Amino acid sequence: MLALQATVVNEVVPQLGTALADLLDMEEGWFRRHFNPPTVLQRVIRYPSTGGTAGKHTDNGFFTLLLQEELPTRSLQVWFGGRWVPAPSLPDSLVVNLGDMLQALSDGRFKSTPHQVVHTGPAERISLPFFIYPDIDARLTSRQGKHTFSVAEVMLRNFESIWETGNGAGRARELQ
Numbered sequence: 001m002l003a004l005q006a007t008v009v010n011e012v013v014p015q016l017g018t019a020l021a022d023l024l025d026m027e028e029g030w031f032r033r034h035f036n037p038p039t040v041l042q043r044v045i046r047y048p049s050t051g052g053t054a055g056k057h058t059d060n061g062f063f064t065l066l067l068q069e070e071l072p073t074r075s076l077q078v079w080f081g082g083r084w085v086p087a088p089s090l091p092d093s094l095v096v097n098l099g100d101m102l103q104a105l106s107d108g109r110f111k112s113t114p115h116q117v118v119h120t121g122p123a124e125r126i127s128l129p130f131f132i133y134p135d136i137d138a139r140l141t142s143r144q145g146k147h148t149f150s151v152a153e154v155m156l157r158n159f160e161s162i163w164e165t166g167n168g169a170g171r172a173r174e175l176q
């Protein structure tokens with residue numbers, strides 16, 4: 001494993017995951033039990049210097065850790081306070097986007113983060129998202145019992161929606 005992947009999986013995910021589970025008021029040991037191990041999807045995205053975009057969407061996992069190349073331009077935009085806010089790429093930092101599974105597990109108390117990428121150059125831009133899900137074999141129930149789902153089934157539905165039917169990711173359709 002690369003040093004970056006080891007830091008993400010062994011340090012950032014457990015610390016942030018435990019803190020979120022606490023905020024969600026989940027029972028003692030909930031994070032350890034359902035993220036043993038976490039499911040981590042890693043992607044490398046290149047936006048050419050001539051420009052490139054990622055349409056507005058939410059990520060469908062628990063949360064996403066996004067490492068952005070340090071550029072003076074702010075291509076990642078986050079929907080906040082009723083408008084698109086550009087997110088800076090700060091040195092040695094990760095952007096955290098909350099995912100749809102976290103929204104469901106919190107019975108809607110936390111909202112997944114709508115975001116999009118509008119990159120207009122002049123340099124190329126590389127981003128490295130780590131999509132963090134619970135154990136792929138987990139079946140989870142939200143804090144108030146309103147949602148129950150299988151992690152594997154939700155992941156498969158998301159894959160089909162993006163890559164087979166072309167309907168976009170997460171809450172993409174709600175955001176239109």
Ligand SMILES: O=C(O)CCC(=O)C(=O)O
Nearest residue numbers: 045054059076117127129
């Ligand atoms: O390239 C980025 O900064 C974000 C990519 C993204 O939102 C995604 O892959 O889900």
Ligand SMILES: [Fe+2]
Nearest residue numbers: 057058059115
């Ligand atoms: Fe995303």
